Amino acid sequence: MCSDPVTRVELASVDSTNLEAFRRAPDLRGPLWILAGEQTAGKGRRARPWTSPPGNFYGSLAQRLDEPPARLGLRSFIAALALYDAFVAVVGNGTGFALKWPNDVLLNGGKLTGILLEASGQMLVIGMGVNLLHAPPASAVEPGAVAPVSLLGETGVRVTPARFLDALAPAMAHWEAIFRAEGFAPIRTAWLSRAARIGEKIIARTGSETREGIFETIDQDGNLVLCMASGTVAIPAADVFF
Template identity: 40%
Template sequence: MGYRLSDAARAAGHRLHVYDRLGSTNTEALEKARGGETGPLWIVAHRQEAGRGRRGNGWSSLPGNLTASVLWPVAGVEPERVATLSFVAAVALAEAIDRAYTGARATDGPALGLKWPNDVLLGGAKLAGILLEAETLPGGRRAVVIGFGVNVAAVPAEMASRAASLAGSGIAVDAEGLLEHLTDRLAATARVWNRGRNFSEIRGLWLARASGLGSPIAVRAGIETLNGIFDQIDEGGRLVILAPDGMRRTVTAGEVHFGTAATAA
């Protein structure tokens, strides 16, 4: 059937470019921005050969998995609100998977969780990653790209013990069908977000699915590790930890561990 946008996404002005192979869908989207494109423009590749994740990590893309990026317009968005788009994207992806699941099975939805700052978990294992990248272009125009990597059909061998796929969990949806659901839900959650003016509602939706909320957490940033209880995310999307001394500490970036992994960190 091929990749396609939802009716709601098309009505909201989204467009779609599909490629057989790309090095990186995020890189291609940024190249489009440098050429004057403003978006919303989706870039999808059947095969991605040089994908990347957060903190310089690579992202393996297997046949049948979803590799997609969207160049998102941020004119009029306050700079400090741009980063909250990653939470908009995470909520949209979780809702898209819910829809794919209920379309395949008339049962309760899968055990999805959102892990700060950018992962979607299924049964506690990593199902998807989201990468937000921004660039200031000549003339001061900002380009922001949201990248999605979802294990739809398979899990990379190097992640077999700590990752999950939709197919492996009995969710019968292909990458094409999932993209259609995702474009629909991102159009909807972006309307709620309202250029960052209503992040509080997105924050509530994200927290309702938050993995490890209220549990022991350890965040490694460089050579430092901060331990405590995962308390919440604040209005800027920063992680808030209740430290052993009773003080709340705010984290902007780091590697997160929960439960027994947190106590051992």
């Protein structure tokens, strides 16, 4: 089966690559990558501001998919795997890289990326921000959160956003093809093999509730499985702290 043709649009500046992807949705004929040199109104999970200094990666992949929301949401794991593979490709090895549930990539224990999935109807947009050259100060994140790091600062490797997309786009296509052909099981296995803090104590916060326990695994739906003193619980969404 032939894969869908992938279109790539590079912009000097945009309010948000996710917003731009949705604006282009009516004309979408296949997967579309939006890459921007800067964002003037970028955002992360829970509408948190995402600082966007020039030189970092700001990109979104838009696809039209007729699938239930739960299945669409599993693509956060695909995005995390693709980012991991792209880093290995541009750096030359996977030393220091790990995946933090639900969808962050860590480098030497610091946060290197952010992923934001947004859906409207049959349109799914996966926004990705990568600290290629610059990282926000630790004071910019909430207490206890993983401190941000940059690829350049941790490895000495300088990568342009365009070159990073050259590695990321085929990695996304690779894992997407596996997901469509075989479902979530191989994605889950691959993600767990790269996961940070498996078998260790973590904290999961959901709104006003805080749970602490051992990170056992992720289940077949991508939920965090946490072993607590009161028993094992599957958590669909939370902020995780180490």
